[in-house]
Amino acid sequence: MQKLIKQLKSFPLLMTAKPAALEDILKTKQDLKFNHIADFPKEFSQFLQQINTIEYDGAFIFGINPRSYYLDIFAQNDMLDLPNKSEIIILGYDEFEYLAYNEKKQLYQIIDKETLDVVQTYTNLSLAIQYLLKIEDE
């Protein structure tokens, strides 16, 4: 994960907000729970404490944004009219696909926006983010 964070921070024009405070992350987790939306994993919380929201080359990763619905993980998931919200939380998107975390299966999933077919799965957040941001396979 640290390797990816270092790589991301070196990207020109990587638009990211101030790292999220643990307190805000915990509050957001409570909001998600209260609204029956799946929780995000510890790995993603740790990521947000270093990189909070990403907007890069047409791909977007959510985080904690108290100012707007935009890229705010709670607001965006609440707005999206998707099934199995209590099991799956959306962590980001690009023009065609969602990056999701399936809490029940403990897997990161790449889901087609229109058909909701799972097109790729990962056990590791770094790989899932690399996929969404189109960072080349090594």
Add this chain to the structure above:
Amino acid sequence: MAKNRSNLGINMDTAKDLIYLIVLDKALSHISHKKRRKKIKNGKITQEEQENLDNLLCLKNSLDLFFLPNNKKNSEEYHIQMQKIRILDELIENIIKGKNVDIKQRIEQLMKKEGLNFVERKESPISAEEKFLIKTDFHGLSHYPSDLSLTNFFIKKRDKKRNDASDNLLPVFDEQLYNLDKVPSWRFIKQFKSFQKRAPYFIKAMQYLNIAPHEMKRLNAYDMIYMLKLYQGKNETAPIENAKSKFIKKFIANYEPEFREYMHANKQVIEYALHLKGIQINADGENNNKSYQNFVNQIVAQMKLKGSVPPLFNIHHKRPIKDINNQQNLPLANSIENLCLIIENPYHTMLHMFDTNSYGKTIFNHQVKRVELEPNVIFFGGFEKRFQITRKKEEFNALKNENNIVIIKMRKESSCKNL
């Protein structure tokens, strides 16, 4: 983009755009069906939220100032502006009162008043393989397709090769024996020029994996793209330029002055959009104008160099993939004709709010519809025409010659009735 200044010395179009950004961002934030736990629990709002509401109220009371033209009291324009004020007024009222039910409807009304068309969707079935090819053409070959999508036949061949130490053996089958037309998905793959040009790579990869010519028919599109990436990785060939980068490079090559002018004229809007994300571009205490200029320069440089989508923007497919209805020309989905650079929040979000969702459920009246931008719009930075860029005539003519019939067909189909 001509300058339009009022007696107040404020660029009124920019002011209106800023109002839209402020109000629509808040409206979209209130669209969700549920409320945050803390609000329900305490029944109170924070000081910051109270300030936001006060600001909205202030804005509500000054809409006339920004929206009504001074000297056209009886004109049609006056009445249209009055209708926009009424909708915005109701929208703000709903936000302040926390009434979420009508917000989507108000947004739809506003979009219609601003000249956006809502058209019927004409979806056609599209196979997962076709869609995968369109996505790969758009994003490029950054990742190998998932094993979930590969054929078992291909996985066995690949894994056998992986475990085979004799990596450098000469191919068993002669190149001449391979005919790509025997691969069922080749008829789709070859439609994309960038893939078609690399036909020899597919064959070399098949030779490398010991896939016999008579076995080619067992391969699917995912296997084929896997092989292309494998070949490219092994031979370090030049990467395939994706449709997204091509579009951005072409856009900035043709419209750099217009794009710069937009970014300059809308400095306040862009800065507010960044503020909504918690980003300040002059955080180090630099001169604001200088920092902003550097920010724009950096964006333009990345667009030219890498074809990167600028921050705060996204690329919109004017016609969704399923609505293209042309199996004979899949690349049309990612053609310049079908792409538009657009501000992500609120405009791109709003455009997709009215799409049919994945279960076929729709938002209003159970109608299947989407928002359609004018075919020539290549940049959408706001409702006002001066914040949009339309394709230059000469460029359009060149495109027409390139794609000829397909574009004309698309144009005809896109002229659907308003709902």
